[in-house]
Amino acid sequence: MTIELSVDEAAQVRLWHRVSQFLFREARLLDEWRLREWYDEMLTDDVRYAVPATDVRDGTTDALGLVDDDAARLRQRIEQLLNDEVWCENPRSRTNRMIGNVEILADRGTHLDVAANVVVHRFGHGRSDAYVGKYRFELVVAGESFRVRRRVVVLDHETLYEHGKLSIIL
Amino acid sequence: MTIELQRPVGDPIVLDDPGRHSFRVDRRAYTDEDVAARELTRIFDRCWLYVGHESEVPGPGSYVARDVGGRPVVMARGSDGVIRVFANSCTHRGALICSQPAGQVRSFRCPYHDWTFSNQGDLVGVPIPDGYGPGFRKADFGLARHRSDTYRGFVFVTFDPQQPLTLTEYLAGATEYLDLVDDQSEAGMEVIRGAQLHGAQANWKLMMENSVDIYHFRALHKRYVTYMESLGSVPPRRRGGFGRALGLGHGANELPPAAARPLAYWTPMFGAEVRPRIEATAARFVDRFGPERAQRITGTNRALLVFPNLMIIDAIAITIRKIDPVGAGRMAITSVALAPRDEDPDIRELRKSHYLTFLGPAGFATPDDIEIIESCQRGYLNRTVRYSDLSRGMNKEVPETTDELPAREFWRQWDRLMHGDDGHHVEAAHPGGAHGTGPR
The missing domain is CATH 2.102.10.10 (Rieske [2Fe-2S] iron-sulphur domain)
Structure with missing residues (x-):
């Protein structure tokens, strides 16, 4: 038996597929430390990358988080990670990002609100850590693909007591 | 086990020899679970x-x-x-x-x-x-x-009903630095919501030492130095300033800023727009406190160690860092930002932004601190190397911030409390501290 998709459903499946492929490619570039490529090809010029505090997760902007990078500081972060001056990422961590539950929350024509679950496994300096959280993306539609304008990673951990630090890009 | 036999329990852990400018700490202090258990009863059950x-x-x-x-x-x-x-x-x-x-x-x-x-x-x-x-x-x-x-x-x-000192007596010379922090707002200071709750697989005292160690700044934090240079701020190799022992285990470093300070010390990294506001604030502090004290409040960085486990770092932002031991080999770290309650919203954003750049588990500096103290803890597994050295600056009348005076003050009090001398009684008679209070 074949399942007939309506025109609308087929469009939704195609969009979901394209979004998922985009997120998977992003995960692969980050896992492979192809950070400049990621920055140049997948982000907007006004990108924001944020990781809120583990004890304030309601999205209030007056709180202090763990990461709140604009494009310039994210670029700095990347250059530091790549130039081997970062002691805690030298040698570089091995990472494995597992993405699931990809969901398009809203299609606003020029951009999409996308949610996904993520586990980032990180191995380095004799340690293994898993960062578990939720991605909240704002993707700007750019032809057949997208660019990330807003990238928020809401961690589910109560604390980072086990991890100690967050020296990779989630 | 032969290693253990070479180390009778009563062996001193802190070897303090001012005459030879030598100060060594037996690394059992960081690794031995018996020491960690004794710290809970001798230090954490008694101190403020x-x-x-x-x-x-x-x-x-x-x-x-x-x-x-x-x-x-x-x-x-x-x-x-x-x-x-x-x-x-x-x-x-x-x-x-x-x-x-x-x-x-x-x-x-x-x-x-x-x-x-x-x-x-x-x-x-x-x-x-x-x-x-x-x-x-x-x-x-x-x-x-x-x-x-x-x-x-x-x-x-x-937790000690018999603690002989009032809080103010206990804080000894540290009150001077708490005053310099709390004087930063007439409306009062407030903790910004959002705590950085993290930790390290290392002994808690390593984070206390690290937090008053300026010597490592240009070596370990090259990437932060590079970042500051990209913003037009070039910290000198010798930062100037001085370290102080404040009595009862408390210590501080006081030094010229390496970068801007959101309260009232503008440099180009903050952008031209906020400059008039920040300079107006600086002028108000001169009116309130006079030029000398205003300069000390607004235009000087400081790191204060309050024995045993509180750090207040007042630099590009103010962080309150509470460090809790979890056995010998682990610690929990709680960091929050402190700011003037009545702060201008734009300047509050700058404060938060620059706080995150340097501090916290994802900043451009703290992750390297975490990793390096975990590295020290792993290095201690090789028990052939028995001592760590903390003697920098013992040869000087006024130790610099790249010296290790505040850490020695910490260790001397630690040693007194761990070995039964009631440091509280002894030091109460000498509120300035037994080892000098440095300049001012």
Whole structure:
């Protein structure tokens, strides 16, 4: 038996597929430390990358988080990670990002609100850590693909007591 | 086991030899579980310990629940406005009476049997009370209240009812630095919501040492130096300033800023737009405090170590860092940002932004600190290398910030408390501290 998709459903499946492929490619570039490529090809010029505090997760902007990078500081972060001056990422961590539950929350024509679950496994300096959280993306539609304008990673951990630090890009 | 046999239990851990400019710490101090257990009873059960800032319990009934010195406590402002610190443990069978990290309540209800305590600690409700005889009095079962006190907004607790020193006496020379922090706003200082809760797989004392160690800055934090250079701020190799021993284990470094300070010290990294506002604030401080003290408040960086486990770092932002031991080889770290309550919103954003750049588990500096102290802890596994050296600056009248005077002050007090001398009594007679207070 074949399942007939309506025109609308087929469009939704195609969009979901394209979004998922985009997120998977992003995960692969980050896992492979192809950070400049990621920055140049997948982000907007006004990108924001944020990781809120583990004890304030309601999205209030007056709180202090763990990461709140604009494009310039994210670029700095990347250059530091790549130039081997970062002691805690030298040698570089091995990472494995597992993405699931990809969901398009809203299609606003020029951009999409996308949610996904993520586990980032990180191995380095004799340690293994898993960062578990939720991605909240704002993707700007750019032809057949997208660019990330807003990238928020809401961690589910109560604390980072086990991890100690967050020296990779989630 | 031969290694252990070479180290009788009574061996000194701190080897302090001023005559030879030698100061060594046996690495058992960081690795030995017996030492860690003794620290809990000799240090954390006796000293005044930082609990939190009064701004974290702003209104009647507001509270925070956290661990202090390995004990779960609740800091609550009662309906009467008084800040109290209670054991977070039901007086009936022991469950936590407060399992939320923060909130605002009229009463705390133990979820086990619904015993209910007012926000002032009184037992006010016991279900099915006829199960107790006539000798049962609610007044005997109020929450256990710890001795607590506040200095300039910083709330401390001691678990030792016999602690001979008041909080102010205990803080000794550290009050001078707490004043310099709290003087930064007439409206009062406040903790910004959002704590950085992390830790390290290393002994807690390594983070205390690291936090007053400026010597490592240009070596370990090359990437932050590179970042500052990209913003037009070039910190010199010798930062200037000086280290101080403040008595009773407290110490500080005081030094010229390496970058801007959001309160009232502008450099180009903050952008031209906020410059007039920041310079106007600086002028107001001169009016309030006179040029010399205003410069010290607004135009000087400082790192204050309050024995045993509080750090206040006042630089590109102000961080309050509370460090708790978890056995010999682990620690929990709680960092929050402190800021003037009446801060201009744009400057508050700059403060938060630059705080995150340097500090916290994802900043451009702290992750390397975490990794390097974990590296030290791993290095101690090779017990052939028995001692760490902390002698820098012993050859000088006034040690620089790249020296290790504040760490030595910490260790001397640690040694006194661990080995039974009541450092509190001894030092009370010499509020400036037994090892000199440096300049000023």
